[in-house]
Amino acid sequence: MTGTYRSILIEEMRKRQRKNPAYSLRAFARDIGISASRLSEVLNSKVGLSEDRAAIVADRLQMKGKEKGFFIDLVQAEHARSKLAKKAAAERVTAYLMDTKKISDEHFHLISDWQNLAVLELVDLPSTQHNFAAVATRLGISVGEAEATIARLIKVGLLKEEGGRWVTADADSTTSVDVPSTAIQNYHRQMLQRAHRSLDVDPVESRDLSSVVFSLDSKQLSYAKERIREFRRVLSQELAAMPGKDKVYSMSIQLFELKGDEA
Template sequence: MEHRPNYRNFIISELERRQKKNPAYSLRAFARDLGIPCSRLSEIINRKMGLSQARAANLAEKLSLSPTEKEYFLDLALSEHARSPVVKEMATNRIKARESITTQMGEDEFSIVSDWYHLAIIEYFQLPSSVHTIEAVAKHFGLKTDEVEKAIERLEKVQMLLKKEDRWEIPSENRAATFRSDYKAVHNFYDQLASKGRNKVGAAGKHQWDLSASFIPIKKENSKKMLEKIRQFRRELLAEASSDADRDTIYCLTLQFFNLTELEANSLSELAENSLPQLEKNT
């Protein structure tokens, strides 16, 4: 497999993954499951045929890629096959921007941070009532079994999950991650959570969700004190929730605190560093 970015690697990797589970799984069966002729799939893999934007998007969906991987897959295809020079250049620039991030973080870590369900899966396995099967996790979060299986593989690869007999365990209770405010990974992560939150608003039962916004007049130099109070509140809430022996589900808490009246580059960079809450555990 090539080391340079190439969308065909996603296709080949998925075929190898399925063949590992079922040695009798053939290229013809793979093409059938992807909904394309076997001859065309072979031509795509062997560089004899490219992918249009529509076909690339459809194929990314059939491969059960994560949201981040889908974006990357589509950009890789567009950078090679887009008819418009402008579209091709934009896709190439996005790939370069991603590579600058993954060089620092590692591709698996980038994916874990960007897609919300990786962190949710970690928390699920810490519930006393959790069932340690792919199917149970998929049902709990409304995910596809393929999505869960791949997510767990990534988490195991970066040692954020360890398989012991018939259970998954979390190796460290004190992992935290902080990233610069210009990391696309962070933006993707919170965009996904915002979308999940919007879909929950109006759910039956007031205890299921809470949405509020407050506009606070403050002295600018006190902003750091307020940020620390917010973080302290989060830590205390996490500690209280983790001590409940009967916990049986996962909720999401997102907090925002930002200056509405000015966006100075230095202060924004300093204040917008986000410690992802699901990666921060209190012992």
């Protein structure tokens, strides 16, 4: 669970809406003990929650222990009345995130090449043959690269061997947000290079590379980034839950099949 307390609320509401398409913001507001108008203002960053209200919301969402404390600290880190209280809450948030199951920046540096995350997705596809040559062919990389990639993933504990198959050892891992890391920069650079390759060689019906130009209040950039993260997370979860998966894609708002130069 990462992001802001607003993203947690949005994710919970969307989860309920996926189970019940008729579930509305008004219903969610009722269930967490806030008026619909107030909740709308909260989710749109117009107002915040108090510490007491955050505790009530956490209880209504059946959060317990550290999870409840984390949610309240996210609220306090943004809305506490004193700078000291805000700082203390932010430090607790950081400590909590460091304790959760995440790929550390050090681990990300070890696996920053694009094919590592592609392999983690590929091994879960029903059609994947679990041998180096098959993985190399599917991703358009050399057999040597496939061997090195899988060995690296096993070394850092993200992949393991079971019954002649490779299986992911830690689902839904993430990296830290907005951390200036050369490994993360390298990963994004490679994704852009892959997108450029797709633009040159893939037919338009098999990819979506699009952009939009618009103006905004620069003070709302953090809100925009939050909503983009929410969109990526929700869409990827919805697509991952659908049956019939057969290829690995990357979405950086560009959507294309992830493969190497040999494909």
